[in-house]
Amino acid sequence: MSTTIPDSGTSDSIVIRTATPADYAAIAELTVDAYEADGHLADENGYRETLADVAGRASAGEILVAAEGPDVLGAVLFMAQPGSAYSEIARSGEAEFRMLAVAPKAQRRGIGERLVRACLDRARAAGAQAVVISARDFIQGPLRLYARLGFVRIPERDWSPIPGVQLVALKYDLTASPSNEDNSAPPAAHAPVSPPS
Ligand SMILES: CC(C)(COP(=O)(O)OP(=O)(O)OC[C@H]1O[C@@H](n2cnc3c(N)ncnc32)[C@H](O)[C@@H]1OP(=O)(O)O)[C@@H](O)C(=O)NCCC(=O)NCCS
Numbered sequence: 001m002s003t004t005i006p007d008s009g010t011s012d013s014i015v016i017r018t019a020t021p022a023d024y025a026a027i028a029e030l031t032v033d034a035y036e037a038d039g040h041l042a043d044e045n046g047y048r049e050t051l052a053d054v055a056g057r058a059s060a061g062e063i064l065v066a067a068e069g070p071d072v073l074g075a076v077l078f079m080a081q082p083g084s085a086y087s088e089i090a091r092s093g094e095a096e097f098r099m100l101a102v103a104p105k106a107q108r109r110g111i112g113e114r115l116v117r118a119c120l121d122r123a124r125a126a127g128a129q130a131v132v133i134s135a136r137d138f139i140q141g142p143l144r145l146y147a148r149l150g151f152v153r154i155p156e157r158d159w160s161p162i163p164g165v166q167l168v169a170l171k172y173d174l175t176a177s178p179s180n181e182d183n184s185a186p187p188a189a190h191a192p193v194s195p196p197s
Pocket residue numbers: 009010034035038099100101102103106107108109110111112113114134135136139141142144145148
């Protein structure tokens with residue numbers, strides 16, 4: 001089933017839908033390209049192979065894509081509940097998404113925001129109370145995107161998967177925003193996201 005999200009921007013031809021195996025090669029390519037372009041793969045730690053293994057993560061949740069006609073321009077792995085091998089910081093009642101990526105040529109059109117909003121919608125529909133994510137501490141673009149949508153830092157859950165890679169934990173409280181139209185305002189209870197110093 002596909003969902004066209006009628007928010008603002010210049011991406012009206014973009015459709016957010018569940019990926020099929022026919023999309024996996026394109027998802028692998030755009031995800032590696034996007035992470036590479038933003039400097040995530042500078043440390044040789046095997047993450048490139050993990051990002052490229054789309055079939056391997058397909059059973060962990062729902063892979064969503066942003067498609068424009070035949071072109072797959074963005075993707076994300078959404079997990080409605082914790083428990084899979086890909087789940088990192090989600091606890092009971094929390095959804096999580098990972099490996100959000102938009103092809104470098106298609107960035108800054110609002111596609112990343114649409115994919116995040118689609119995850120929030122699915123989490124809400126699944127009855128989750130919150131959506132949690134981890135982000136590299138040096139990437140200011142994604143942190144701005146998450147802050148704009150209402151994610152807040154939860155520093156007590158920051159963590160490091162391997163030496164030299166520091167991740168900040170972020171949370172979107174679904175109990176504080178009942179609808180997708182309403183999720184631009186950050187909940188007041190936590191400090192807003194700001195790029196780490
Ligand atoms: C993070 C990422 C997914 C964002 O994708 P995106 O499609 O560019 O995201 P958006 O277009 O929704 O928002 C990005 C910026 O473009 C701006 N933008 C959105 N629509 C726009 C438009 N029509 N024209 C110009 N700018 C626009 C947004 O305001 C935002 O600006 P900001 O950086 O000042 O906050 C992408 O940069 C990426 O793949 N990065 C590498 C992988 C990564 O870091 N993933 C996240 C891991 S936590």
